[in-house]
Amino acid sequence: MRGMGEGEILLDIKDFSVSFDVYGKKSHVLDGITFRVRAGERVGLVGESGCGKTTTLKAILRVLPKNAVIGGGSVLFGGRDVFGMARPELDDMRRRGAGMIFQDPSSALNPVFSVKSQFLTALRYANPPGTPKERLYEIAAEALDSVMLPDPHRIMDSFPYQLSGGMKQRVCIAMTIAAGRRLLLADEPGTSLDVTIQDQILRLINKLVSEKGLSVVMVSHSVGVIRESTNYVNIMYAGTVVESGATDDVFGNPMHPYTTALMSCVPKLTGGSIAQGIPGRVPDYMNTPAGCRFAPRCPRAKGACHERKPPHAEAAPGHYVSCHFASEAV
Amino acid sequence: MPSLLATVLKRLGWASVVLAGLSILIFSLVRIMPGDPARLALGPTAPEEVVERYRERMHYNEPLPVQYYFWLRQVLHGDFGMSTVTKRGVSQDLAEFMPATLELVIWAGIPPLFFALLLGVLGAMYKNRWPDYVIRFSSYIIIATPTFVWAVLFLLIFGYWLPVLPSIGGRLSMGLAVPTVTGLMVLDALIAGQPAAAWDAFAHLLLPSLALSLGHTMQEARLTRSYMLENAGKDYITMVTSQGVPRDVVNRKFLLRPSIIPTVSIMGLDIAAIFGNAFLVETIFNWPGMSRYAMNAILGKDINAVCGVVMVLGVIFIMTNLLVDVIVMILDPRMRQSRSK
């Protein structure tokens, strides 16, 4: 059994793989991802840029780009396979089940429609048919109020270009929570914004999650952020989960060499400096290593690492590691 | 929308600057033409004193800036002077020939835009399936065909080989007459309550306006298609899709509008190109518009007429662009902010 809490399992991703068709070749981006989210849990996904975090979130909502091919495994939401759902069921999951907060709020809002127009269209389908427009407007205004945006009515009449980045991100969050979704998928929220604004956005999400009892999958490349705001964490490397467990366990006692390396990059853990922090780069997804995907960069890699994929095995109670030599690391 | 009005006013002010520059450009261009304009106007047999008096009266002996001043003063009163070819006022000539050209350009510019948008959307919807292939393949060939080649081929095919449409007979068939109200024949015929004449006028317009519009239509269709496809992958589309908005609502509402804006905003340039090409197409189809007048003016070094034609085209072009900008501002709120440039 994985995961800490005892609550109902909301999201269950099992050995899930995705590849992209690029110029007729296959780019194997996700390779056997496995993790769970229970009701009320805050789960972190942490890893370098380009390790498949965003792809994982998009897969949950079945909004992968057109050239994506599911390689195997399943994504279960509320016990139902997202990729096997019929239209009405899928719509229901998207409208009331899970919602995504995009990394860059400027690109997540349509530039040529007002906030009101986008918000009310989304709400119209998320609420029972025939809900009067006034009621939808009220729900939207309340949501804008709950994300601490001043003067919701003015915001509703605004176009995205009239709002600051932080305000846009709050609008996106409001749109995601307004319909009563239970699971938030936060994709590096605010990374494209100012550091102080980013901090405010994270606090806001944490506050909303605890007030409304929501579950959250928090994606980040920042160990600090994940440490602060999650109680369970998955360390991702090149489309694989290399280590998972309670946040305190994983960061208190890192067993995978990649986790160790990642932590040593703190505090200057940004897209640019991480490449300096860990020698080498995320592998070419067209031509992935046969064994452990981290082996080419791993300081401890041995023969087995290049040949066989390590299993995601329980190395300590509730603490899983994908490394042939996990025990030596301790 | 006070910001919209402010932007329009600002553009109008700017347009007058461009027009002033244009007038200087055209004026200097025409005055550096070789040949004595007074002599050209009066003919080789006129006595020298008469020519000299004419020069005096037209200020041809003054320095260029002074000449420009007198010319501009006239133009601002709507007087482009006399045409040396037709021996009539240039304004009078323009009033006679311009409506036919305008009607042609309007038919070649506006209805095809809707076809272009439709084809672009179809191409994007059926990406890499047969409707897309048909549209794309034909667009390559259609775009590669110069307008005058279309005109010539249409004339050959529909004028001689398959004479199903009127090709060289002006704007209306013999025996039909429509009282002039707007100068646009189809509209005038409808106003006069003559549907048969309207149909006849439309049939006359069909080949020349098709020749003028085909290339632009396919170009606009390609542009629309590529923006539809590009925008379909944008986060703001994924966002509304992921929130459970049905796909047809997403496409019809959130994808269509941002994708057609670039196509609509190049309309001003397309109209300008159509005006230019109309010169040749009118000649080929014997269309009684500006082109023959302008060509004769150019070849006969008829200064006033050339200036008049180019200035009027400049005004029409600038007004068209302003109109296009207003439409774009209505479609795209970002444009409503007065731009710095």
Added chain:
Amino acid sequence: MDESWKETLKRSWLKYSESKITVLGLAIVAGFVFLALFGERLVPYPEHIGSFVDFANAGGAPSGAHPFGTDLIGRDVLSRIVGSFRNTLLMGVIVLCISAPVGFMVGVIAGYNKGKLIDTILMRLTDIFLAIPPLVLALAIASVLEPNMTNSMLAITVMWWPWYARLSYGVASSLRTENYIIYAELTGVRLPHIIFREILPNCLSAMLTKMTLDMGYVIIMGATLSYAGLGEQAPKPALGSMISQGVKYMPEQWWLTVFPAIAIIVLILGFNLFGDGISNMLGTDES
């Protein structure tokens, strides 16, 4: 070094040939270039390219001896079509090789001095040129001057440079505030260095893409002027003037218009496809 150069070439080709139809474009362009260079020696009747008269064979329909027929004074249409390619291609190349650098300089100087008087003057001038329907401007200029090939190229160049000015203006005015430019200024680097070493490399791929995409349009414009009688003069062949001569003898002597028309269409199709391929390769949007 050698290896990486090969690697780059290989990747460029992969990107270029991503869409198979652009390969066809390259083949067409290569074919026309070949004919432009050597066509005069390969055609069946090289002397027909100039002022040759053979009334016995005038106005002959397509036949074995003259696959595209003969014109009013008995010259072989095929030979004349092939004989026109050199000037047609030269026109495109020369117009673009003059208007692109001129436009670049105007745009860079204006963009680099954004907000100053020189910026206003240069860019307003550019706008004025753009305010006249292009063909009308070209017709007006070409008519003021003696009608010949050089002057028609001049006329097209005059109306073409503003587009390049706009392009480099955009790049220069946005780079102006970049740190490395400011750094170069602070260290006392001279203006030519900034323009050619810092700014030029940043607009080069966009300029090259635009140049290849523009080739077809310049050729269309040249053919149009030639059709109006303002291009290459008789007896030298030009596709536009061949068509305008042929129109007078439609429909009986259809081959006088149809074959030059097909040649123009194929030529422009080739360059448009080639331009698409180059734009795929250099990774800039065609718009």
